[in-house]
Amino acid sequence: MTTVLVGGGPDTTRSSTCLQPFVDACLERGVARVGLLLAGAADNARMFAPDYTNLLPALAGRIDVVPLADGVPDVARFEALVVGGGPTPAYHSALRPVYPEIRAMAAVGCPYLGFSAGAMIAGDRALVGGHRVDGVDVCPVGWSEGLDEVSLDEGIGLVPGVVEVHAAQAGTVGRAVAIVLQRGAEVVVALDEDTAVRPRGQQWDVLGTGRAWRVSADDRGRAVVDPVRAGGVIPVPAPDHTRY
Structure with a gap:
């Protein structure tokens, strides 16, 4: 499968290298229909859709906009998925009923492209929002998604x-560190804007112009932060499919 996760929204994604693996996968597979899943009602989705479609000119005419406020989406009718940015809790709530279906689609090669919120819900654990851990701020409140305590x-x-x-731009690396220290995850990968990762087995290619910040715990329980520039590779644990 080809999964590409972008650290910002379409407005901050300037480097074509962030998106090229997804585009290449769609063209190689002869994908006919791409679902662009956007939070909100139809008018809101139509307003923001060009921000995404303009970044994907090679797929022009193949993209259908799906407003998530219309109910549980029929993702099975698509051969590739783009999940947009915006309110992460709204994406998580709307798509959770079809998480198993998306996993099954990806397992047989369906390309997936997630911007911001679409990247945050892609992991084994979805980072829904929040800016505090045990009442202590770990990132700016403006990036809390309206939640107080960090929610996975x-x-x-x-x-x-x-x-x-939004790692460097929003100061969310602190939230990634807090999640690891609280044992919410073995590894957190925090992406800068205009930066993406393309997972390939147990190593991820870093694309774009910024950094991917790999946060993990050492054998003494301390957080280790390893910033990797675009062009580099970060190691990650093997996915645990037994949880599904």
């Missing part, structure tokens, strides 16, 4: 661990 929940399970976004 079931994720789609396309990749192991937890994915964080």
Whole structure:
């Protein structure tokens, strides 16, 4: 499968290398229909859809916009999925009923592209939001998604661990560190804007112009932060499919 996770929204994704693996996979597979899943009602989805479609000109005419406020989406009618950015709790709530279906689609090769919120829900654990751990701030409140305590929940399970976004720009690396220290995940990968990862087995390619911050715990329980520049590779644990 080809999964590409982007650390920001379409407005901050300037490097075509962030998206190229997804586009290449769609073209190689002869994908006819791509579902663009966007939070909100139809008018809201139509307003924001060009921000995404303009980044994917090679797939012009193949993308159908799916407003998630219309109910549980019929993802099975698509051969590739793009999950947008915005309110992570809304994406998590709307797509949770079809997480097993998305996992099954990915297992047989369905390409997946997640921007911001779409990346945050892709891990074994979804990072839904929050800015405090035990009442102590770990990232700016403006990136809390309206939640107080950091909230992790079931994720789609396309990749192991937890994915964080807007890392350098929003100061969310602190939240990634807090999650590891609280044993919410063995590994958190925090992505800068205009930066993406393309997981390939137990190593992920870093794409774009920024960094992917790999946060893990050492054998003494301390958080270790390893920033990897675009062009580099980060090691991650094997996914645990036994949980599904």
